[in-house]
Structures are given as C-alpha cells and as structure tokens.
Amino acid sequence: MNKQIITIVSLLTFSIGTTSLQAQSQPANSVSKYSYYDAFSPGFYSKNGTEIRSASGQPGAKYWQNKADYQLMAILDEKKNEVSGTEILTYTNNSPDKLSFLWMNVDQNLFKNDSRGELIVSVSGSRNGDKGQVFDGGHKIKFIKLISDQNGKFTERDLKFEIIDTRMQIFLPEELRPNGGKIKLKIDFSFISPNYGSDRMGVLETKNGKIFSVAQWYPRMCVYDDIKGWNSLPYLGAGEFYLEYGDFDVKITAPSNHIVVSSGELINSEQVYTAEQQKRWKLAAQSDKTVTIRSAEEVLKQDSRPAATGTLTWHFKIKNSRDVSWASSSSFVLDAAKINLPSGKKSLAISAYPSESAGQEAWGRSTEYTKSSIENYSKRWFEYPYPTAVNVATNAGGMEYPGIVFCDWKATGEDLWGVTDHEFGHTWFPMIVGSNERLFAWMDEGLNSFVNILSSYDFNNGEYKVNPRDMQRVGGFLTGTDLEPIMTAPDGMKEQNIGPLAYMKPSLGLKMLRDQVLGSERFDRALRIYVERWAFKHPTPDDFFRTIENVSGEDLNWFWRGWFVNNWKLDQGITKIKYLKNNPANGALVSIVNLEKMAMPVILEVKTKSGAVSRVKLPVEVWQRNIDWKFKLDTKEEIASITLDPDHVFPDVNPSNNVWENGKSELEKEPSLTAYVGKFSSKQIPIKITLTDEDGLLVGTPNNGQGALNFESAGKDKFVSVRAGVELQFNESKSEFTANMGGQSFLFTRN
Numbered sequence: 236m237n238k239q240i241i242t243i244v245s246l247l248t249f250s251i252g253t254t255s256l257q258a259q260s261q262p263a264n265s266v267s268k269y270s271y272y273d274a275f276s277p278g279f280y281s282k283n284g285t286e287i288r289s290a291s292g293q294p295g296a297k298y299w300q301n302k303a304d305y306q307l308m309a310i311l312d313e314k315k316n317e318v319s320g321t322e323i324l325t326y327t328n329n330s331p332d333k334l335s336f337l338w339m340n341v342d343q344n345l346f347k348n349d350s351r352g353e354l355i356v357s358v359s360g361s362r363n364g365d366k367g368q369v370f371d372g373g374h375k376i377k378f379i380k381l382i383s384d385q386n387g388k389f390t391e392r393d394l395k396f397e398i399i400d401t402r403m404q405i406f407l408p409e410e411l412r413p414n415g416g417k418i419k420l421k422i423d424f425s426f427i428s429p430n431y432g433s434d435r436m437g438v439l440e441t442k443n444g445k446i447f448s449v450a451q452w453y454p455r456m457c458v459y460d461d462i463k464g465w466n467s468l469p470y471l472g473a474g475e476f477y478l479e480y481g482d483f484d485v486k487i488t489a490p491s492n493h494i495v496v497s498s499g500e501l502i503n504s505e506q507v508y509t510a511e512q513q514k515r516w517k518l519a520a521q522s523d524k525t526v527t528i529r530s531a532e533e534v535l536k537q538d539s540r541p542a543a544t545g546t547l548t549w550h551f552k553i554k555n556s557r558d559v560s561w562a563s564s565s566s567f568v569l570d571a572a573k574i575n576l577p578s579g580k581k582s583l584a585i586s587a588y589p590s591e592s593a594g595q596e597a598w599g600r601s602t603e604y605t606k607s608s609i610e611n612y613s614k615r616w617f618e619y620p621y622p623t624a625v626n627v628a629t630n631a632g633g634m635e636y637p638g639i640v641f642c643d644w645k646a647t648g649e650d651l652w653g654v655t656d657h658e659f660g661h662t663w664f665p666m667i668v669g670s671n672e673r674l675f676a677w678m679d680e681g682l683n684s685f686v687n688i689l690s691s692y693d694f695n696n697g698e699y700k701v702n703p704r705d706m707q708r709v710g711g712f713l714t715g716t717d718l719e720p721i722m723t724a725p726d727g728m729k730e731q732n733i734g735p736l737a738y739m740k741p742s743l744g745l746k747m748l749r750d751q752v753l754g755s756e757r758f759d760r761a762l763r764i765y766v767e768r769w770a771f772k773h774p775t776p777d778d779f780f781r782t783i784e785n786v787s788g789e790d791l792n793w794f795w796r797g798w799f800v801n802n803w804k805l806d807q808g809i810t811k812i813k814y815l816k817n818n819p820a821n822g823a824l825v826s827i828v829n830l831e832k833m834a835m836p837v838i839l840e841v842k843t844k845s846g847a848v849s850r851v852k853l854p855v856e857v858w859q860r861n862i863d864w865k866f867k868l869d870t871k872e873e874i875a876s877i878t879l880d881p882d883h884v885f886p887d888v889n890p891s892n893n894v895w896e897n898g899k900s901e902l903e904k905e906p907s908l909t910a911y912v913g914k915f916s917s918k919q920i921p922i923k924i925t926l927t928d929e930d931g932l933l934v935g936t937p938n939n940g941q942g943a944l945n946f947e948s949a950g951k952d953k954f955v956s957v958r959a960g961v962e963l964q965f966n967e968s969k970s971e972f973t974a975n976m977g978g979q980s981f982l983f984t985r986n
C-alpha cells in the first residue's frame with residue numbers, strides 16, 4: 236500500500252525533533268534501564284529449524300506449499316458498477332495433511348454494512364472500509380460445484396459452503412489427499428464495487444468515463460501452511476493479504492469503448508486494439524523512450540477503438556502469481572516503453588490514465604518512472620518476472636498487485652515517482668517474496684520502503700533523492716511509548732501507528748543495520764539471498780532474521796530484539812573524561828554509559844584544542860557485559876570536545892548527553908597515588924598485598940604468586956579492577972582498605 240501516511244508522520248516528527256534538540260541540556264540520568272543479559276541473551280529463536288524451514292533461514296529439504304491455479308471469466312456492468320464472473324479453481328494440496336474442507340477469502344464482504352471491518356471503524360473514520368457508502372456491497376456466491384473427471388467424462392456437483400464475514404468454508408465430500416492431491420471447483424460470484432474500496436480498489440468518475448480499478452474481486456484461496464495450517468484471518472481493512480501462487484487465465488468482458496489493463500500478458504491484442512494501436516504497441520516494445528498508444532486527444536475519437544458494438548472480451552495470462560487485478564475505462568490515455576532486464580529478457584512498462592492526469596509534470600512520466608524503477612530493482616535484487624508492468628491512475632492512493640499497480644490520479648512530479656516506485660517495489664515484497672501481510676506488515680511495507688530509499692538515489696542521477704534521515708530527530712518518535720512493537724499484526728496497531736511501524740521504523744532499522752552494523756555489501760548480499768531463497772514462497776520473520784544472520788555471519792539477536800520484537804529506546808551518553816596523571820600529553824580516559832534498553836555500536840568524534848578531528852568506533856559488543864564503559868584516547872593535547880553519534884545515524888532519544896565540552900562538562904581529576912601505596916595484610920586471609928604507583932595506575936601484587944592487578948580510580952578513596960571484579964575502599968587516613976570481591980569483604984591494614 237502507499238506511504239502517504241509517512242509524509243504526514245515525517246512532518247510531525249520533524250517538529251517533534253526540533254523541539255527536543257532545542258531542549259535544555261540535561262545531566263545524564265545516572266540510573267540506567269539497560270540490562271545487557273536481556274539485550275544479548277542467546278535463544279532469540281523460540282523454535283529450532285525444521286525439515287520444512289531450515290535453521291539457516293532457507294526453505295528446508297521438505298519445504299512444501301500448495302498451489303492455486305485460476306481460470307477467471309468476468310463481465311463488467313458499467314452502469315451498476317457490478318462485476319460478475321465464474322471461477323474455475325484447480326487447487327493442489329502439496330501438504331502432508333488430508334484436507335476435508337477448504338477456506339477461501341471473499342474480501343468484498345468487508346463492504347457489507349455489518350462486516351467486522353465496518354463495525355470496528357472508529358467514529359472519526361478510517362482509511363479502511365468504504366467510507367460509509369450506502370450500497371449493496373459484498374460477494375454474492377451463487378454456487379460452488381465440484382468438477383470431477385471420470386475417465387474423460389466431466390460431472391459437476393454442488394458443494395456445501397458457509398460464509399463467515401470475509402471467509403468462506405467449503406466442505407468436501409471426500410478428503411483431498413495429501414502430497415499432490417488435486418481438486419477442481421467452479422464458483423459463480425458477483426459484487427457491486429464500492430466507489431472507495433479500503434483505498435485498494437474502487438470507481439473514479441472522470442470527464443471521459445469511470446475508471447474501474449478492480450481487486451479483491453474473485454474468491455481467493457487462503458494459504459494452508461506449516462505455521463498455522465489454514466490462514467483464515469478476516470479482512471478487517473488494515474491487514475493486507477496472504478495468497479497462494481499459481482497460473483492465471485483471465486477473460487474480462489467490458490463495454491467496447493473501454494480499454495482494459497490487467498496483470499499479465501494480453502493474448503488477443505488484435506481483437507481489442509486498432510491496427511494503428513497494434514503498430515504502436517510493437518514500437519513501444521522496442522523503445523526505451525515512452526511511445527504513445529492512445530493520446531489524450533484520441534480518447535474521445537471513435538476510431539481509437541476497434542469497430543464493435545456492445546462488448547469486447549480481453550484475454551490475459553500470468554504465471555506464478557499470487558493474484559490478478561485489472562482496470563477498465565473509456566477514459567484511458569495509454570503509453571508504454573520497453574523494460575530491459577539483466578538476463579537480456581524484456582518486459583513492457585505501460586501507463587493508463589485519464590486525460591486530466593496527462594502532461595510531463597504528471598502521468599506523462601509514469602512510464603519512465605515504471606521502467607526505471609523495475610530495471611533498477613531487477614539489477615539490485617532479483618529479475619522482474621512478469622511480461623508487463625502497468626501503472627493505472629485511480630482513486631486508490633497507491634496499491635500493488637502482481638504486474639499492475641493503482642496510483643493516485645492526482646499525483647504529480649516527485650509524489651508520482653514516489654508512489655509509482657513504492658508500488659512497483661512491492662513486486663519484490665510481497666509479490667515475489669510471498670510473506671504473510673495480514674500478520675507482518677513490516678515484511679512487505681518495511682522491506683519495500685527500505686529498497687525505495689536506495690531506488691530514490693538511483694533514479695535519474697538522484698532527481699528525487701531523499702536526504703538521509705536524522706535518526707536522533709526521529710528516534711524518540713519511533714520508540715515512543717504510544718507505539719506497539721513492529722512485530723504486532725497491523726490489525727492490532729492503532730491506525731495512526733501503521734505508517735511509523737509498518738513502513739518507517741522497519742525501513743530505517745534496516746538502513747541502520749546496513750550502514751552502521753553490517754556494511755552495504757554484506758547486507759545487500761544477505762537481502763539478495765533472502766529474496767532468491769524465498770522467491771514465490773512463504774517466509775516467516777524467523778526465515779528473514781536467520782537468513783540475514785547466516786549470510787552475514789553475525790548474531791543480531793540484540794538488534795531484532797530491540798528494534799523489531801520490542802519497542803526499546805536508545806540513549807547513549809558521555810559521562811566524563813580524565814587525563815592520565817592529569818596530563819593531556821598522556822592521553823585521556825573517556826567514560827560512556829548506555830542508559831536505555833537498546834544497544835548500538837558507538838561512534839565518537841574527538842576534537843582537540845589545536846583543531847584536529849578524529850573518529851572512534853566501538854563495536855556493539857562493548858555493551859554485551861557492561862552498562863558503562865571506559866576507553867583510552869591516545870590524544871597528546873587537551874580535548875576541546877567529544878561528540879557521540881556525530882552524524883545522527885542512531886535513534887538516540889536523548890542527544891543532550893551526547894557531547895562533552897571542555898570547560899562545561901565533567902573533567903575528572905586523577906588522585907595522587909602516593910598516599911595509597913605500601914604493603915598491606917589481612918587477619919582474615921593469609922595474603923599480603925603490595926600496592927605501587929605504576930604510571931598513574933595503582934597496581935596490587937599479592938604475595939601468593941598470583942599475577943598483579945591494575946586498579947583504576949572509581950570515586951573517593953575507591954579503586955576497582957574491572958577485570959577481576961575487585962574493589963578497594965580506603966579509609967580516610969589510608970591506614971586500611973576493605974577489599975570487596977564476590978560479595979565478600981576482607982579488611983587489609985597497612986603493615
């Protein structure tokens with residue numbers, strides 16, 4: 236679906252971010268919420284790999300999925316806004332289970348007045364549903380018949396079925412056998428299209444006729460898988476789709492003055508286009524520049540349609556697809572251009588729009604956008620699999636289907652590029668990689684929004700490139716307490732949270748993982764392999780996480796856990812620095828702290844008094860067993876400032892503790908060690924310890940042959956060895972100290 240929501244969200248976060256940046260600088264909160272064992276604990280996966288889904292994230296040796304092949308015949312009644320049709324479904328049960336019933340989606344039932352989806356629309360309205368249109372909506376199913384082939388003799392018999400909201404259960408007279416059993420059904424269906432169909436289909440009035448954008452239009456198989464068995468969650472509006480793959484043969488009968496565009500390849504061009512238009516189609520198939528098939532001026536001319544009375548039937552085919560959608564209108568201006576694919580194969584970019592949308596500022600560039608977008612994604616990730624790619628101007632804000640997308644007819648310039656690129660980006664997620672959208676919106680919207688970021692840089696030398704996001708600005712918003720975790724099903728998110736949680740947070744998280752953790756080459760390789768492994772299959776979130784980890788070789792449980800599974804915040808801070816022996820020429824010790832529950836690597840920029848600037852990078856592992864951390868800078872002069880996350884690449888919710896500034900922030904004085912050195916012994920244990928000053932470090936050497944320990948100053952009269960977990964606390968006169976270790980205390984007195 237489209238990302239218009241995001242634009243609003245970005246504007247909001249921009250203003251939120253500005254406020255927080257202008258907030259008064261506050262001292263670091265010394266109470267940390269961070270728990271390194273929560274953040275890094277092993278056992279991220281609740282299930283082990285199986286023979287169906289390998290622990291490495293690839294489909295296992297016994298991976299299976301069912302198949303749904305459709306023959307669809309539909310008639311469009313322009314006056315009644317009605318689509319009626321017949322479906323011949325061939326369903327193949329590759330699962331190891333016998334099936335005594337089937338579940339299908341009858342999604343048009345969302346638009347019945349009493350549907351669950353309509354009844355959960357809040358008083359203030361919703362993007363979902365039909366915006367309160369009063370009409371006779373919903374799927375009408377006249378019959379479902381089982382087609383049997385008894386030695387070449389076909390018989391049909393009625394099957395019992397029950398419709399429950401947007402699902403339909405079909406009871407089989409005999410169980411469908413496992414491991415390849417096939418069944419053939421004939422279904423008679425019809426529905427009246429809503430004008431506004433949950434922003435995914437509908438009817439738009441234009442000056443030259445209605446534009447019908449037709450989707451969720453025929454009963455579609457629910458997926459039966461190894462995760463849930465039947466995936467029969469209702470269509471409530473927010474959660475999109477989860478569909479089986481198969482081959483489609485589609486015949487659409489529309490008024491003869493209409494042009495029909497659809498998923499797949501048109502088989503009978505000579506019957507539905509004029510001779511001149513067929514010539515132009517051939518030209519377009521050879522052309523990198525957009526070729527007009529039917530101009531705005533020609534739309535009203537009778538000779539721009541073949542001589543026919545009544546209706547024409549359009550025949551399309553598409554293979555290995557999870558769905559088919561189409562659009563029909565008398566108003567369509569048409570243009571097209573060739574798409575060049577990496578293997579040498581060609582596809583065809585097509586745009587269909589009303590003359591109101593024409594022009595170089597608007598849909599006149601749609602074909603150029605479509606071609607460029609698909610060529611780029613094919614190069615970067617996986618080759619585009621369909622013979623055509625159609626962009627249709629409709630009253631849906633932006634919606635994706637295999638080989639066809641519906642975009643806002645009013646969109647122009649950068650917005651039209653953005654929505655076109657986004658909807659065709661969905662070819663890869665979820666059309667090629669067939670994840671479960673109804674449960675995991677981030678797996679399609681998030682991954683797609685991520686590849687859109689790269690695409691915007693690639694298009695036409697960055698004509699519409701978006702500037703890198705200031706993560707400190709959006710960090711507080713993206714981890715705000717009003718947000719659910721990304722892993723929440725979209726139907727379980729507040730409607731206003733779907734933009735941030737399905738699109739923005741996962742895509743920016745993946746960008747962060749790519750740029751700051753794995754590096755672009757390693758990340759891109761892992762994502763490519765994920766797409767290859769799961770092309771035309773059904774991955775789960777674990778299959779994604781496991782693939783990225785296995786290909787990159789990194790255990791990323793801390794990242795998935797903080798950003799995807801939980802809604803954890805990040806707050807890194809600099810607490811203080813000190814010069815060794817209080818002399819800047821000896822270098823400095825910098826103390827940093829992790830205050831919130833999320834861990835991230837550390838990037839610091841150090842400026843010295845003479846103006847020299849350098850960067851320090853620490854891996855995320857500094858937080859694997861520490862809440863705070865101290866490290867040495869080999870500077871030779873006074874430090875002017877140190878800045879954590881200088882490029883704002885991490886979602887730090889409290890940037891006010893990210894800067895240490897000379898003269899303003901805490902400079903710790905190292906105590907003179909003279910008063911502490913000497914020989915000490917204890918009555919409780921037979922060990923003598925000699926403390927010496929070695930280059931500013933207090934070193935304790937026991938007389939029992941064990942190695943010496945370095946102690947660093949840790950407050951008034953206190954020294955610690957982090958390595959050994961020993962703390963020495965001296966008394967005021969330094970005549971004795973208590974050694975605390977492992978919960979025990981031993982008193983040592985000066986000899």
Ligand SMILES: [Zn+2]
Binds near residue numbers: 236657658661
């Ligand atoms: Zn989308």
